[in-house]
Amino acid sequence: MPEYDDDWDVPEDRDVPEYEENSPAGNDPGDKHKKKLTWKTVLLALVVFAIVGSLVQVIARGGFGGALDTTGNGGGGTPKKGHPQERQEVRPPKQPKTIKLGNQRIPQASGPIIVLNPGLVTPGGKATIEGGGFGKKSTVDLLLKARASDTKGRAIGSVKTDRYGSIYARFTVPESNSGRPATLVAQQRGSANTAEAKVITGGAVGTARINKMVGRPGDVVSVSAHGFRPSESIDVFWGRTTGTPVTTLHTDSGGSVGRADIKVGVAPTGNSTLVLVGKRSKTTATAPFQMLAMYPSMKSKPYALKAGQRITLSANKFAPGERVLVYINRNSGLPAFTAQANGMGQIRDVAFNVPFGLKGRQTLMAIGDQSRAVVRSGFTVLPYSPSAEPSAFGGRAGTTLSFYVAGFAPGETVVAYAGSGSTGQRKIGTFQVDERGKASAVGSYRITAADENGVAFQLVGQKSGGIAKASINMSSGHGQND
Numbered sequence: 046m047p048e049y050d051d052d053w054d055v056p057e058d059r060d061v062p063e064y065e066e067n068s069p070a071g072n073d074p075g076d077k078h079k080k081k082l083t084w085k086t087v088l089l090a091l092v093v094f095a096i097v098g099s100l101v102q103v104i105a106r107g108g109f110g111g112a113l114d115t116t117g118n119g120g121g122g123t124p125k126k127g128h129p130q131e132r133q134e135v136r137p138p139k140q141p142k143t144i145k146l147g148n149q150r151i152p153q154a155s156g157p158i159i160v161l162n163p164g165l166v167t168p169g170g171k172a173t174i175e176g177g178g179f180g181k182k183s184t185v186d187l188l189l190k191a192r193a194s195d196t197k198g199r200a201i202g203s204v205k206t207d208r209y210g211s212i213y214a215r216f217t218v219p220e221s222n223s224g225r226p227a228t229l230v231a232q233q234r235g236s237a238n239t240a241e242a243k244v245i246t247g248g249a250v251g252t253a254r255i256n257k258m259v260g261r262p263g264d265v266v267s268v269s270a271h272g273f274r275p276s277e278s279i280d281v282f283w284g285r286t287t288g289t290p291v292t293t294l295h296t297d298s299g300g301s302v303g304r305a306d307i308k309v310g311v312a313p314t315g316n317s318t319l320v321l322v323g324k325r326s327k328t329t330a331t332a333p334f335q336m337l338a339m340y341p342s343m344k345s346k347p348y349a350l351k352a353g354q355r356i357t358l359s360a361n362k363f364a365p366g367e368r369v370l371v372y373i374n375r376n377s378g379l380p381a382f383t384a385q386a387n388g389m390g391q392i393r394d395v396a397f398n399v400p401f402g403l404k405g406r407q408t409l410m411a412i413g414d415q416s417r418a419v420v421r422s423g424f425t426v427l428p429y430s431p432s433a434e435p436s437a438f439g440g441r442a443g444t445t446l447s448f449y450v451a452g453f454a455p456g457e458t459v460v461a462y463a464g465s466g467s468t469g470q471r472k473i474g475t476f477q478v479d480e481r482g483k484a485s486a487v488g489s490y491r492i493t494a495a496d497e498n499g500v501a502f503q504l505v506g507q508k509s510g511g512i513a514k515a516s517i518n519m520s521s522g523h524g525q526n527d
Contacts, residue, residue: 131200133188135230138239157240159212159231165245166218174204176240177211179233185212189219189244190228198230206233218246251330253321261337262364262416263390264309268319270294270302274326282320284312284336286329294321311364311415314338339364339418341390343411349425352401352509353454356424358384360392360411368414371395373403376410376419386413399426401454401508429454429511433504436486439517442494446517448502453482454509461488462503470503478506492517 138157143150159176166172179185183206188198204214212231226246232239251272260266273279273296280290291310294302312318317336322329343360350356363369363386370380384395392411403426411420431452437444453459458477464470476487488504496517504513 132197133186133200135188135190135196135198136232136237136239138241139237157231157233157238159229159240159242161229161242161244170218171215172218172244173213173215174229174231174242175211175213176231177209178240179206179210179212179231179238180236181206181208181210183210183236184234185231186234187214187216188230188232190230193228195228198228218244251321251323251328253319253330253332255319255332255334258333259335259337260309261339262309262311265306266309268294268302268305268307268321268332270296270321270330271300272330273300273302273321273323273328275300277326278324280322280324281307281310282322283310283334284317284320286320286322296323308365309334309336311367312336339413339416341411341413341418341420343392343409343420343422345409345422345424347424349427350399351427351429351454352399352403355396355398357394357396358392358409358411358422359394360384360386360420361390363390363392363411363413363418364416365390367416370412370414372410372412374408376412383414384411399424401510404428429506429509431482431504431506431509431511431513433502433513433515435502435515435517437517440492442492442496444492446490446492447486448488448504448515449485450478450487450504450513451481451483452513453478453484453506453511455480455482457482457506457508459484459488459513460505460507461490462505463490463500465501473502 141152141154141156143152145151155178157176157178159174162173162175174187176185184203185206186203187201189201190198199219201216201219202214204212206212227244229242229244230239231241251270253268253270256267257264268281270279275296275298277296277300279294279296279302281292281294282288282290292307294305294307296302312334314336317334319332319334320329321331339362341360341362343358346357346359358371360369365386365388367386367390369384369386369392371382371384372378373381382395382397384392386392406425407423409422409424411422412418429452431450433448433450435446435448437446440446448461450459456478458475460472461474461476462470463473473490474488476484478484490502492500499516499518501516502514504515505511
């Protein structure tokens with residue numbers, strides 16, 4: 046029988062004649078050229094088979110992009126994902142025995158434990174879970190609880206421990222966790238081994254860009270934004286984050302806004318900020334902006350007119366769509382009236398009747414209700430200068446006369462007085478003028494003997510305050526009018 050040496054080599058068959066004689070093909074001359082099966086060949090084949098098997102497993106687990114843990118700290122670099130809606134029962138961690146250290150009690154022995162790195166995670170960002178104390182070569186399920194008191198958690202994946210019972214894997218923090226703490230649970234299947242760690246997230250921060258860095262309310266700028274949720278509505282603010290947004294944008298399937306043209310809103314003059322806030326994710330993005338001051342202008346037409354007549358105002362360069370407060374002869378309290386600026390910040394043909402009682406130079410003040418932009422202008426109220434003519438220039442006692450008047454305010458009441466001075470003046474009649482401020486044969490007056498030296502008349506408009514004067518001279522038989 047052949048002997049084997051110590052290094053597991055097999056004696057060559059050509060040195061053993063018995064092998065050829067006992068072989069079934071020993072008498073075949075062609076067998077002399079065939080290769081003989083050796084232990085080295087078998088061993089080499091086993092090694093090759095093992096290597097090929099390992100490669101097949103790596104490829105089946107997703108290739109070489111992180112499926113293997115080369116750190117030596119745990120098993121499974123990327124956890125297998127669970128169904129996003131799957132919820133599993135959460136086993137509370139076993140309370141360990143404790144000992145006293147000073148005034149504090151600490152666990153007596155180390156049990157399952159996990160930590161997250163980084164400790165403060167952006168919603169939608171990546172975090173690493175590291176831990177130990179689990180069974181070796183076991184499966185650990187990863188669950189996420191919205192509240193620490195929850196008895197069920199959402200499955201986010203599972204990971205295999207290494208031969209030391211350690212885990213090391215990365216996972217994505219759900220975007221729904223924006224600004225709210227959650228609890229990550231790692232629990233071993235078929236075991237009481239459970240560990241928890243807090244997941245602390247800050248509000249997500251996106252990015253925003255403006256094509257113009259300087260402008261004033263009403264200017265049009267182009268905005269692009271990234272880092273929001275897909276198909277999310279975004280509220281747009283200028284210089285604030287509360288109140289009614291100036292407009293609303295919508296992201297695409299990638300959570301971005303490629304380009305959107307918007308109007309600059311109202312904000313304090315100087316350094317300001319464009320603020321975008323996602324309605325669902327509360328993701329915030331800001332961009333600096335230099336807000337220029339607004340210098341509106343205003344004019345009135347006509348510039349000079351009488352009370353009761355109509356005046357028209359026009360203005361521009363207010364904030365688009367804002368309410369404009371118009372004051373007369375003051376700049377506070379209740380405005381005389383309000384006007385609404387159009388989309389270009391303009392006020393067109395706002396008219397009102399000048400009230401009676403205003404005389405001389407008047408000041409107009411217009412203030413933007415939102416922008417507080419101010420413009421000052423004015424107009425002049427002209428006095429009424431009516432005229433009156435008696436129907437007779439003189440006459441004997443008993444003669445009756447009346448008056449022809451013009452220049453009063455349209456439709457106003459006129460009171461006629463005879464005599465002069467505060468003691469000698471007496472009311473002789475009242476009449477109303479027409480829409481042109483005129484009247485004919487009104488204010489009847491009978492001449493008396495006391496009027497032989499003449500008499501003066503005053504006709505006073507009750508709204509306009511205009512005074513028309515007339516007189517008659519009995520000695521000459523002629524009358525006068527002013």
